[in-house]
Amino acid sequence: MTNYAPLIIQRADPFIYRHSDGYYYFTASVPAYNRIELRRSKTIAGLAHAMPRTIWRKHESNSGEESELIWAPEIHFINNAWYIYFAAAETTAFDDNGMFQHRMFALECLNDDPMRSEEDWVEKGQIKTPMSTFALDATVLQRADQLYYIWAQKDPEIFGNTNLYIAEMSNPWTLKSVPTLLSKPEFEWETRIFAVNEGPAILHRNGRYFLTYSGSATDENYCMGMLIADENADLLDANSWHKLSQPVFQSDVAHHLLGPGHNSFTVSEDGQTDLLVYHIRNYSDIKGDPLYDPNRHTMVQAFDYDESGVPVFGKPVRFTEE
Template sequence: MSKLTYTTPLIIQRADPYIYRHSDGYYYFTASVPSYNRIEIRRARTIEGLAHAAPRTIWRKHNEGPMSQLIWAPELHFIDGKWFIYFAAAETTAFDENGMFQHRMFCIECDEKNPMESEDDWIERGQVHTPMDSFSLDATCFKLNGKLYYVWAQKDPDIKGNSNLYIAEMKNPWTLKTPPVMLSKPEYNWETKVFWVNEGPAILHRNGKLFLTYSASATDENYAMGMLTCDENKDVLNPQNWQKSSTPVFQSDITHHQYGPGHNSFTVAEDGKTDLMVYHCRNYTNIKGDPLYDPNRHTIVKLFTYNNDGTPNFGKPVPYSNL
């Protein structure tokens, strides 16, 4: 097995991390900033280089309106020759009648070859609308057989809990083409600790299968990752084709003081083939106030392997080496 390792944590105080390796040879990184007031990108030729790369702010929250508060979990995608960022935003920090934040999903677009060039290069495509006008966030996308699919987390007022996972085909990167289909809802004990949550989906396409990881429960030490699996030749819009793991695939490791790992993404190492998981984690449980406002969820990158049946084996969270 490869001995490949990276500084841990790689980037401090960056939750919901997303790393994308582009055809220009650069790694691009974006994540939630602790102040939740902007979107920034950094890039480097190596993953380790991201730790020292200067972040560039490419979009700032509005002074008022639906994109004026709590900018969460940006993801950077390159689709059909253009750059897109999905993120969640709210009009207020207040809770709605269900006791939840009021986020909706939004998309911005950039034509430029270098998405870090200027804030002026990004245009707002607005809200990504779904049939339910409710709390929604953590959008990602993937292509399969020439079709673009959108996966996200959303509250259904008729289902207990904060959010479920949905999928739909897209007409374009900011418009759904098909009705949403629910793939998963919080149901197991490890998904319903403190809060009933399924969120932060990420797609890994390997070994003839699609693996959809997600995060569940409260964002403290209870946060853990689950996984859905679908054969690449099956209809991904049919929930019957997705098999859900009944146990977490990645969770807190008390021995090494790693708590609440989750909201992951996937990338590949500099060799172009070694798969890596990117996630955030804390090294303590004594959190003052709401865990969402504790800034010390740090970005970590780790190698993972595969089991004999081709499913990913994420192992355990990596102990901190430089804090």
């Protein structure tokens, strides 16, 4: 089985994309939250030693949007162009809802090689939704010629921090349809300390779309849930999605593998094994705000499916140094 525990230390919100050029592209939140890095390798193991390339830096502090707290970048290849989605704030202060002030943004690469230069990446601006509230963790789903945007956002009228939404896009940086609410924190395991649904990721297998996400506070309570939709369903209809009532991946407290979540998916080098990419902590005694503790590490592990074709992630794999 393909497991890397950890693959890269101090990289939270990890995203790995395997491109048609045979390279794996990796990006994640850096502990300083001040830039976006890319690294690439022909192998997953090679990502651990690949030289990171900074492709974008935050604006000068206190200069407006995109000047603070750069979170959770993802790299995608859409319509023959590279895009990066990320969240950024204009200040580290909280808003009137007691939350950070993040909004969602997109970058487009003007070169075929996304690693070549910072100058190749241009800002496409904020991806605006009908609510001007805390929003983050966007990913995209492509089905034929349709492009969907899936993200987490605060609705002041709904209990909790963030819910999950989906909307169709007219281009890779503009929403086309009215957002559909897919999930809100409602179960006990989604509402520990903070009521959260965030970090959506899409897996298309066995005639279905599996939408994983993370819930609760970002300490040992953090865990993953899942929604399922038929691949031919109306993805903008909330009734097309079935939400599981139990978490699908959670802490292994006995082995100090705590708070697994904010995942993505990739495949092994031979294309035969599906891989879960996520971050985790290996201790619970966090000083201060867990957000500013840098020790969330990127993990990669293989997973399988049950008889009905639903992913079974098992437990977090133990650190190789143990």
